[in-house]
Amino acid sequence: xxxxxxxxxxxxxxxxxxxxxxxxxxxxxxxxxxxxxxxxxxxxxxxxxxxxxxxxxxxxxxxxxxxxxxxxxxxxxxxxxxxxxxxxxxxxxxxxxxxxxxxxxxxxxxxxxxxxxxxxxxxxxxxxxxxxxxxxxxxxxxxxxxxxxxxxxxxxxxxxxxxxxxxxxxxxxxxxxxxxxxxxxxxxxxxxxxxxxxxxxxxxxxxxxxxxxxxxxxxxxxxxxxxxxxxxxxxxxxxxxxxxxxxxxxxxxxxxxxxxxxxxxxxxxxxxxxxxxxxxxxxxxxxxxxxxxxxxxxxxxxxxxxxxxxxxxxxxxxxxxxxxxxxxxxxxxxxxxxxxxxxxxxxxxxxxxxxxxxxxxxxxxxxxxxxxxxxxxxxxxxxxxxxxxxxxxxxxxxxxxxxxxxxxxxxxxxxxxxx
Ligand SMILES: [Zn+2]
Numbered sequence: 001x002x003x004x005x006x007x008x009x010x011x012x013x014x015x016x017x018x019x020x021x022x023x024x025x026x027x028x029x030x031x032x033x034x035x036x037x038x039x040x041x042x043x044x045x046x047x048x049x050x051x052x053x054x055x056x057x058x059x060x061x062x063x064x065x066x067x068x069x070x071x072x073x074x075x076x077x078x079x080x081x082x083x084x085x086x087x088x089x090x091x092x093x094x095x096x097x098x099x100x101x102x103x104x105x106x107x108x109x110x111x112x113x114x115x116x117x118x119x120x121x122x123x124x125x126x127x128x129x130x131x132x133x134x135x136x137x138x139x140x141x142x143x144x145x146x147x148x149x150x151x152x153x154x155x156x157x158x159x160x161x162x163x164x165x166x167x168x169x170x171x172x173x174x175x176x177x178x179x180x181x182x183x184x185x186x187x188x189x190x191x192x193x194x195x196x197x198x199x200x201x202x203x204x205x206x207x208x209x210x211x212x213x214x215x216x217x218x219x220x221x222x223x224x225x226x227x228x229x230x231x232x233x234x235x236x237x238x239x240x241x242x243x244x245x246x247x248x249x250x251x252x253x254x255x256x257x258x259x260x261x262x263x264x265x266x267x268x269x270x271x272x273x274x275x276x277x278x279x280x281x282x283x284x285x286x287x288x289x290x291x292x293x294x295x296x297x298x299x300x301x302x303x304x305x306x307x308x309x310x311x312x313x314x315x316x317x318x319x320x321x322x323x324x325x326x327x328x329x330x331x332x333x334x335x336x337x338x339x340x341x342x343x344x345x346x347x348x349x350x351x352x353x354x355x356x357x358x359x360x361x362x363x364x365x366x367x368x369x370x371x372x373x374x375x376x377x378x379x380x381x382x383x384x385x386x387x388x389x390x391x392x393x394x395x396x397x398x399x400x401x402x403x404x405x406x407x408x409x410x411x412x413x414x415x416x417x418x419x
Pocket of ligand 1: 248249259260261262263266268
């Protein structure tokens with residue numbers, strides 16, 4: 001029993017160190033052995049041993065150091081990820097748009113397609129068929145150009161289940177509870193996960209600005225609706241049964257303005273584009289929300305709000321107020337955290353920022369601790385796609401290549417010993 005426990009501990013350590021090395025290579029691109037040592041804290045001899053295993057497994061390769069290999073008889077660890085070690089498919093389904101990409105293990109796009117799709121007119125079965133068509137097409141396009149397909153990740157606008165299998169509810173289609181992950185796993189025979197779009201935004205922001213966005217932070221999507229990706233202790237938050245994080249449907253004013261979700265008084269019913277437009281036009285707060293508002297309309301409202309006092313300026317202030325108090329409430333729970341403001345609504349962020357900061361400062365969550373840094377990311381689509389891609393690649397690094405094939409065999413042998 002003791003020897004078995006030792007073997008398992010040794011396996012854990014080996015797996016952890018291999019994960020550290022893979023993560024350092026993914027972050028740095030083509031790091032030298034010294035770079036990897038600095039990033040991981042591992043010794044040069046440990047790194048050399050791991051690098052040599054990973055190279056013989058075809059997960060990484062040495063770059064431009066052939067003569068040193070010959071001279072010292074041991075590969076020098078200036079390492080890059082091997083593009084052909086694996087490939088992944090990234091599907092992004094949003095209101096009226098579908099994009100599908102085949103991405104290699106190093107993160108380069110091999111093939112992609114993107115098109116307009118009238119999602120609200122389609123039910124679950126038709127959505128699946130449309131996605132299948134595009135996935136099959138890019139797989140055919142890339143035939144022979146890519147490593148083995150090892151994972152499919154699908155990011156979708158809406159509430160997903162916390163297991164990453166089903167779309168529970170979404171504003172982009174009238175059908176609820178669609179089993180996308182199970183379906184594509186059956187069709188393509190590859191592990192598949194379903195992810196909430198705003199959580200993917202948070203993952204991407206953490207990758208782009210790790211010096212600001214690490215451990216705990218929030219990404220707020222400002223669009224027709226209001227979404228949130230919440231990163232807690234370095235992982236995207238999910239609830240006990242759903243993706244959770246429905247920041248836009250926290251109650252700002254009980255029984256207040258009409259929300260797209262059918263309830264009244266949600267944050268989104270004050271801060272979503274439709275709410276800003278409704279207030280700027282002086283309409284009744286219970287007027288039904290508009291489905292899709294073009295950017296030009298929002299630009300005109302913002303220009304008027306910058307220019308003079310009036311309904312437009314008040315509408316953006318009401319939006320800033322709702323966002324600020326909701327952030328303050330969130331910070332009362334998790335402490336102040338850096339904020340990424342994302343999406344088309346950020347073009348009017350300058351108008352809302354004073355109200356947002358003032359509202360946060362008036363809450364318990366905003367009173368203690370430093371004021372949270374706010375960064376602006378106007379293009380949400382590249383973040384959704386990027387975060388989905390990273391989620392699948394991190395999984396391959398950590399759960400497939402770090403344990404390695406040999407480790408997998410050992411674990412199975414141990415299991416049969418125990419049986
Ligand atoms: Zn709502």
